[in-house]
Amino acid sequence: MDFAGAYSPDNLAFLMEGFLVTLKIAAISIVLSFLIGGLIGILRYAKIPVVSGVLAVVVETIRNLPLILIIFFVYFGLQDPKIGLEMSISTAAITALTIFESAMLSEVIRGGLNSIPKGQIEASRSSGMSYIQTLWHIILPQALRNMVPPIVSQFISLLKDTSLAVIIALPELTHHGQVIYAQNINYVWPVLILIALMYFVVNYGLSLVARRLEVRKQ
Template sequence: MDFVNALSWENVHFLLQGLWVTIYVSLISIALSFIIGLVLGTVRYSKIPYLSAITGFIIDIIRNLPLLLIIFFTYFGLPGLGIRVNSVVASIVALVVFESAMIAEIVRSGINAVPEGQMEGARSNGMNFMQAMFYVIMPQALLKMIPALLSQFVSLVKDTSLATIIILPDLLYHAQIVYSQNTNYMIPMYLIIALMYFIVCFCLSLVASYLQKKFG
């Protein structure tokens, strides 16, 4: 009976509100981190004197920091620097910083997986480096990146739950509010949010599979 009561329409509707925040934060973070990661990965691959080395050094530092530490810094540390942000903005900034570094490495690896002759052939046909990268190398590299990018994006969706610690009103936080009113609802809440996370992540995998088949 507790299971049925826990899944009342009021509770499910409340969870869906949290799910929307999770999806909203995830989509913005995915879009921004992909763009920034694409740029950082390309810069690191390009071996531009000093700039590539500095970029690689910063990426390595961020990749080896706990995401939770970055979340704490954006929410509690930035106000000390005069920058005040709410939990949603802090979560997005933290996720974008962390995921951009992870995606930059995926991008660099994807570019390295493209045979060197592709770049040489493009340059011999009169393209400059950026043209060859944009029209020849990157389209091939992106196809090779799809599985790794999907895995990283799925991890990003799940990592949004860490922002509950700074009171991000996401799916997990809403579930905690529901079962805090009745501890018998704890297991039903965890089961339904597990299902919701699965649906979101599974949809991401379907999109990636479609893209891979369409452009592969």
């Protein structure tokens, strides 16, 4: 193992460049999946005829597919230059991660909404509030407090899952690591150790945030 060579200034800068791509892809996917997953979760909770049933089928289908298959499908299946459907590697990765994570988060959000006693809904409605007002002012604020830890856990999973986009050559952390240790077999362990450490630092930080929020909730 050659730690000195693997951790040369150029290699470290190259790894950091890939790590910034990882964080960027993860951040965009997190925001989009939270918005889309939140909307789906609320619509399923509201039990709107037909809409809720269709969304349930879509969500369960996506949740039971491997993420790597979704990445392949988005990048290779949705590309069709003949009709003008083209997307960059980054866009394909964000799209696939958002699709998968939206389905996962929608269940977290729906579960959080269902955790609120039905009596509160009935009390709010009897006091003259509409269903939407009850949902916005009574149910959601309480449900969000219950949902924060599992939502953060999903965000941690999403950050780790960005590494799967290496299969479509996304220039993220894992991809850049492969480029480095392909030059010298003695770089494999040093590079993998550093990559693992970089993922650990960010994910452990997020897990600490989730724990603190859980303590505050109690």
